[in-house]
Amino acid sequence: MFRVIKSNFLNYFRLFNSGIGSVLSSFIKKKYLFYSFLLLLFFTIYVLILNQIKNYAELKQNNFNTFLKSSEFNNIKNYIFKNLNSPYQEFTYTVQNNDTIDKVLRKFDVDVNDIKNITAEIANKKLSNIFINTEIKIITKEDQGINKLVSFFYPIDEITSVEVKRNKDEFVVNKNILKLEKQEVVLSNSIKNNLYSSAIEVGVEPNIIVEFANIFGFEVDFQRDIQVGDKFEIYYERLLDEDGVVRNTGKIFYASMFVNNKEISLYNFKYNNETGFYDVDGKSVIKTLMKTPINGARLSSSFGFRRHPILGFNKLHQGTDFAAKTGTPIMASGSGVVVMAQKYKGYGNYVKIRHNSTYETAYAHMSKYGRGIRKGVRVNQGQIIGYVGSTGLSTGPHLHYEVIANGKRVNSQRLKLPTGKTLDNEARNKFEVERIKIDVRLSNLRKK
Numbered sequence: 001m002f003r004v005i006k007s008n009f010l011n012y013f014r015l016f017n018s019g020i021g022s023v024l025s026s027f028i029k030k031k032y033l034f035y036s037f038l039l040l041l042f043f044t045i046y047v048l049i050l051n052q053i054k055n056y057a058e059l060k061q062n063n064f065n066t067f068l069k070s071s072e073f074n075n076i077k078n079y080i081f082k083n084l085n086s087p088y089q090e091f092t093y094t095v096q097n098n099d100t101i102d103k104v105l106r107k108f109d110v111d112v113n114d115i116k117n118i119t120a121e122i123a124n125k126k127l128s129n130i131f132i133n134t135e136i137k138i139i140t141k142e143d144q145g146i147n148k149l150v151s152f153f154y155p156i157d158e159i160t161s162v163e164v165k166r167n168k169d170e171f172v173v174n175k176n177i178l179k180l181e182k183q184e185v186v187l188s189n190s191i192k193n194n195l196y197s198s199a200i201e202v203g204v205e206p207n208i209i210v211e212f213a214n215i216f217g218f219e220v221d222f223q224r225d226i227q228v229g230d231k232f233e234i235y236y237e238r239l240l241d242e243d244g245v246v247r248n249t250g251k252i253f254y255a256s257m258f259v260n261n262k263e264i265s266l267y268n269f270k271y272n273n274e275t276g277f278y279d280v281d282g283k284s285v286i287k288t289l290m291k292t293p294i295n296g297a298r299l300s301s302s303f304g305f306r307r308h309p310i311l312g313f314n315k316l317h318q319g320t321d322f323a324a325k326t327g328t329p330i331m332a333s334g335s336g337v338v339v340m341a342q343k344y345k346g347y348g349n350y351v352k353i354r355h356n357s358t359y360e361t362a363y364a365h366m367s368k369y370g371r372g373i374r375k376g377v378r379v380n381q382g383q384i385i386g387y388v389g390s391t392g393l394s395t396g397p398h399l400h401y402e403v404i405a406n407g408k409r410v411n412s413q414r415l416k417l418p419t420g421k422t423l424d425n426e427a428r429n430k431f432e433v434e435r436i437k438i439d440v441r442l443s444n445l446r447k448k
């Protein structure tokens with residue numbers, strides 16, 4: 001079988017040769033010329049590369065072989081192949097872990113004095129920080145066999161970038177801030193599964209959802225209160241770039257929820273340099289204590305009599321347990337002073353906070369304490385005071401949370417929490433004006 005194919009092929013070849021042989025031979029001659037030219041070109045390029053190598057080797061007194069493998073060689077090679085008619089070459093470099101501007105510029109063989117000038121200049125302007133996985137654009141110019149740095153460009157956050165440009169032997173550092181335009185939006189949806197997915201569905205940014213949940217943290221227990229068909233509405237600010245891309249989000253002006261068969265509408269109001277959210281009656285949403293001082297936890301054991309999981313007999317469970325992964329942050333449920341932060345009996349690592357003359361809260365079984373948490377320290381509501389663990393008498397990672405009223409442990413989940421301040425007099429009048437303004441803007445935006 002193989003032989004048959006082979007002889008057929010030979011026949012075709014002979015036919016081909018005798019039939020159009022003359023045309024082909026002239027074509028081959030032309031091709032030969034072309035190939036010679038190509039060879040010459042290649043040789044020229046080769047000499048050029050060799051020259052570069054020589055310069056480099058003399059400059060660095062480096063080993064030739066290691067140089068061939070180096071990225072510098074590739075840069076020069078790329079430069080010759082891609083930009084035969086331009087002395088400029090642009091590189092894009094992705095920042096690696098532990099990179100500094102200094103290190104990156106060294107990788108591109110930038111003159112040591114230039115690097116010194118640049119790093120001093122950007123340190124002076126506090127623009128030295130670069131971040132892993134961001135891209136640095138570097139433009140060099142070939143000048144007598146040496147690649148001279150012309151400019152480079154790197155981002156320092158989503159809207160700010162730094163441009164360093166050569167001006168003779170000096171470098172000019174410019175900070176470029178993207179021009180962002182504010183856009184106010186009102187987004188709403190009914191809740192199908194949970195707040196997060198229903199908000200994402202209508203395009204609310206994740207950080208706004210988190211902020212929204214925090215605002216309602218005192219009003220709504222997101223694990224237990226939410227029913228299918230409940231609603232939310234958010235009025236907030238977006239920051240768009242010139243292409244209409246959302247680069248950042250601004251403040252929330254208004255947040256509303258229909259939950260537990262009632263509507264709670266909260267307005268952003270700044271008074272005496274303090275920003276807060278207030279309901280239609282000018283009452284602050286901030287309560288003295290949170291019901292759930294932890295996010296993403298499941299209530300695993302309520303306050304009351306139960307068979308103790310370790311001791312085995314019936315005992316009054318004098319707190320509320322929230323099951324959560326080890327390391328989940330625990331927040332101070334109200335502002336106050338830390339009165340205990342130590343190992344304490346079966347509680348393991350334990351923190352107790354005194355909020356006012358009536359209330360104290362306690363947090364047990366922590367894996368570790370929050371930064372700076374020790375006896376005598378003042379904490380703010382929502383501040384991280386420790387992390388979920390399973391220290392002391394515990395069968396698995398959870399937070400044991402206690403509310404102590406007048407020295408007696410009470411059920412935190414049934415507690416009628418005292419409300420925060422209500423605006424009055426002058427503050428109330430100002431709030432009313434602000435609230436009406438927000439309502440007007442809201443109704444206009446809803447029509448859009």
Ligand SMILES: [Zn+2]
Pocket residue numbers: 301317319320321399400401
């Ligand atoms: Zn417990």
